[in-house]
Amino acid sequence: MSKPVTKPYGSWKSPITPELIVSATIRFEEVAIDGNDIYWTESRPSEGGRTTLVKQAAALPAMDVTPLPFNVRTRVHEYGGGAFVVDRGTAYFSNFAESRLYRQVPGQGPAVLTAGDNLRYADAAVDTARNRLICVCEDHSVPGQEALNSIVAVPLSGGSPGEVLVSGNDFYSNPRLSPDGTRLAWLTWNHPYMPWDGTELWVADVDASGGVQNPVKVAGQIGKESVFQPSWSPDSVLYFVSDKTDWWNLYRYNPNTKKPEPITQLEAEFGLPQWVFGLSTYDFSSEREIICTYNRQGTWQLARIDLTTQSLQDIPTPYTLIGHVKATSDFAVFIAGSATQAQCVVKLDLQTERVSVLKRSTEVSVDEGFLSVPQAIEFSTDNGLTAFGFFYAPRNIHFEAPLGERPPLIVFSHGGPTSATSAQFNLSIQYWTSRGLGVLDVNYGGSSGYGRAYRDRLLGTWGITDVQDCVNGAQWLADRGDVDSRRLGIRGGSAGGYTTLAALTFKNAFQVGASYFGISDLELLAHDTHKFESRYMERLVGPYPECKDLFEERSPIHFTDKLSCPVIFFQGLDDKVVPPNQAEVMVEKLKAKGLPVAYVTFEGEGHGFRKSENIKRTLEAELYFYSKVLGFDLAEAVEPVPIENL
Numbered sequence: 001m002s003k004p005v006t007k008p009y010g011s012w013k014s015p016i017t018p019e020l021i022v023s024a025t026i027r028f029e030e031v032a033i034d035g036n037d038i039y040w041t042e043s044r045p046s047e048g049g050r051t052t053l054v055k056q057a058a059a060l061p062a063m064d065v066t067p068l069p070f071n072v073r074t075r076v077h078e079y080g081g082g083a084f085v086v087d088r089g090t091a092y093f094s095n096f097a098e099s100r101l102y103r104q105v106p107g108q109g110p111a112v113l114t115a116g117d118n119l120r121y122a123d124a125a126v127d128t129a130r131n132r133l134i135c136v137c138e139d140h141s142v143p144g145q146e147a148l149n150s151i152v153a154v155p156l157s158g159g160s161p162g163e164v165l166v167s168g169n170d171f172y173s174n175p176r177l178s179p180d181g182t183r184l185a186w187l188t189w190n191h192p193y194m195p196w197d198g199t200e201l202w203v204a205d206v207d208a209s210g211g212v213q214n215p216v217k218v219a220g221q222i223g224k225e226s227v228f229q230p231s232w233s234p235d236s237v238l239y240f241v242s243d244k245t246d247w248w249n250l251y252r253y254n255p256n257t258k259k260p261e262p263i264t265q266l267e268a269e270f271g272l273p274q275w276v277f278g279l280s281t282y283d284f285s286s287e288r289e290i291i292c293t294y295n296r297q298g299t300w301q302l303a304r305i306d307l308t309t310q311s312l313q314d315i316p317t318p319y320t321l322i323g324h325v326k327a328t329s330d331f332a333v334f335i336a337g338s339a340t341q342a343q344c345v346v347k348l349d350l351q352t353e354r355v356s357v358l359k360r361s362t363e364v365s366v367d368e369g370f371l372s373v374p375q376a377i378e379f380s381t382d383n384g385l386t387a388f389g390f391f392y393a394p395r396n397i398h399f400e401a402p403l404g405e406r407p408p409l410i411v412f413s414h415g416g417p418t419s420a421t422s423a424q425f426n427l428s429i430q431y432w433t434s435r436g437l438g439v440l441d442v443n444y445g446g447s448s449g450y451g452r453a454y455r456d457r458l459l460g461t462w463g464i465t466d467v468q469d470c471v472n473g474a475q476w477l478a479d480r481g482d483v484d485s486r487r488l489g490i491r492g493g494s495a496g497g498y499t500t501l502a503a504l505t506f507k508n509a510f511q512v513g514a515s516y517f518g519i520s521d522l523e524l525l526a527h528d529t530h531k532f533e534s535r536y537m538e539r540l541v542g543p544y545p546e547c548k549d550l551f552e553e554r555s556p557i558h559f560t561d562k563l564s565c566p567v568i569f570f571q572g573l574d575d576k577v578v579p580p581n582q583a584e585v586m587v588e589k590l591k592a593k594g595l596p597v598a599y600v601t602f603e604g605e606g607h608g609f610r611k612s613e614n615i616k617r618t619l620e621a622e623l624y625f626y627s628k629v630l631g632f633d634l635a636e637a638v639e640p641v642p643i644e645n646l
Helices: 018-023 427-433 452-458 465-480 495-506 522-527 536-540 548-553 556-562 581-593 612-630
Strands: 027-034 037-044 050-056 084-087 090-094 101-104 119-127 132-139 148-155 163-166 171-177 183-189 200-206 212-220 227-232 238-242 249-254 259-262 282-286 289-296 299-306 311-315 321-327 331-337 344-349 355-360 375-380 386-392 409-413 438-443 488-493 512-516 567-572 597-602
Touching: 018 427, 018 612, 027 084, 027 321, 027 331, 027 344, 037 084, 037 344, 037 355, 050 355, 084 119, 090 119, 119 148, 119 171, 132 171, 148 171, 163 171, 163 183, 163 212, 171 227, 183 227, 200 227, 212 238, 212 249, 227 282, 289 321, 299 321, 375 465, 386 427, 386 465, 409 465, 409 495, 427 438, 427 612, 438 465, 452 465, 465 488, 465 495, 488 495, 488 612, 495 512, 495 556, 512 612, 522 536, 522 548, 522 581, 556 581, 567 581, 567 612, 581 597, 597 612
Parallel strands: 282 321, 409 438, 409 488, 488 512, 512 567, 567 597
Antiparallel strands: 027 037, 037 050, 084 090, 090 101, 119 132, 132 148, 148 163, 171 183, 183 200, 200 212, 227 238, 238 249, 249 259, 282 289, 289 299, 299 311, 321 331, 331 344, 344 355, 375 386, 386 438
16 A cells, blocks of 8 residues: 555545536435234435335335325424335325325325325325325425414325314324234324423324214323434333433333333433434334334434333444334334444344345445544533533545644534434435545534433523533533544534524634534524424523523524624525525625625525535535635535635
8 A cells, every 4th residue: 555645634535526426315214014014214415305116025126106296294393304105015205395194005196196286295194904005294384374283184095185183283293003003102293392392192092983082181291301203012002201300211001000101211312303204213023022213322223122021222333323123923124224334224034133135325435434433422521510512533445634834623513403413324424534534523512312411401592512522622622632622613503503603603613614504693593493493492492582682692693793703604595494595694794894705505405405406506605615714625626616705
């Protein structure tokens, strides 16, 4: 092997190109099992971000179930999830274009099920005995009025918008019918709480005509106890996850005592924030056993639980991120990845505990000499507390930096903000590290995966706790000698974009930033966002308009006089969660101030970019912007981005 070439950090030539990232990568979103057949959804940037339902039958190649131009997505809560269900070979799915439900029988084209406009559906369960779907419906039919959410029954004969079974609260999820068809369970919650703040689990009888009778709350408390993923065992016992003891643990409802009883009691998370429908961290292999996954400080572990003895046994796998677990008596299926393996659909033989990969999100093979393995770090932050993150040092087998030079650092601030980052292999992170930039992916206070107390750190302190943790994480690495304190950047999308802009405005730690559809005006967001998050900030900041002054104090848009470093903005023009005006006002103010600023917009993109050409453009534009601001030459020419005031 030849000796590495000496070149400054940021100027290393890398085989991990934007073309490689977007052309060879798909994203898996959900999995399902129907008999011995396995289904999953693939979001494909090469097809304009279309999501396709795929089937893997025994001993046969995987095949697409839904044809072009159908897009298996739903816009309930805007973030979707729970977009399909399969029963005895027939798939039922939501088509993104007009939000109607379709039936897909093998060998036939999709046939529309629902009638009516401005109705969205998600999270369906099949009621075989009554020939219907039971699902969440979101009604947007009255202009200017907040959407109405309910649980409805949609007849499989078609032609109906659905009959309302449960209504009256602001939100519903997880309608689940018991195997004997006699009881229905569901979750519900109300403004201003989010599902991770607190939900209620209800159960009702289902009568002979399909109506819901005698509803009873069996667990949870809105704003106090978050219940996640109610599921019926094969013998019709109700299980669920609750954080009543600070950690999301597994419980079952005892119909004799009328009380929940714990199955696990670990300082670990068997649940996660319900940003989307269809999440699954456990499933039943039999009446006596659960296959599950749980999270300890950012790392997920697969396990099996004996429901008779309530003993948990870990199942060894090479994966550190595991989700969407489904099981039968013979095998389990889940979506997984690790620090060195990209996301894949995995099948586990429950007898041998051997895993086999059914589909990889990318077939790209990158030499390990170009891959940075994340280091889990815990660092001191404000108020005597600690915070967490993953540090990726620059790595490229062909290059080394000049003696004494320390690398630039880009801090990644995840969205949500009630969400989390993980150590899963991510070519987009390796894009930076293989060019000689360090990356710190921060799980600031408020992130999930570390217990409810850690998650609740952000209550009332959004724009403070998250910013402090990002700043302190970067400073901790600089003090340790890992990075150059004079070349620190921060980037983030959505809520992470807000943290980015707040850090750049209210702190002096960073020299450059990149905001992806980020929030700059909290007050404007309070007036102009979708139902699911419309009251979210009451918990993160305070009630509005009573705390109008606080909203203004935390909004970077009002303090551009304090911002003194360059920023690049990326924005989808169809974004309904964070509308484009959030970025546009900020850009104009920075222009007027004379700061270097760039604004890159995309027609047809919403909250998050799905089209391959747009993802490629953002990577190149961000790298170009950093090179101009942080002062390093690029190894290869990229299309310039117009930068005002540079």
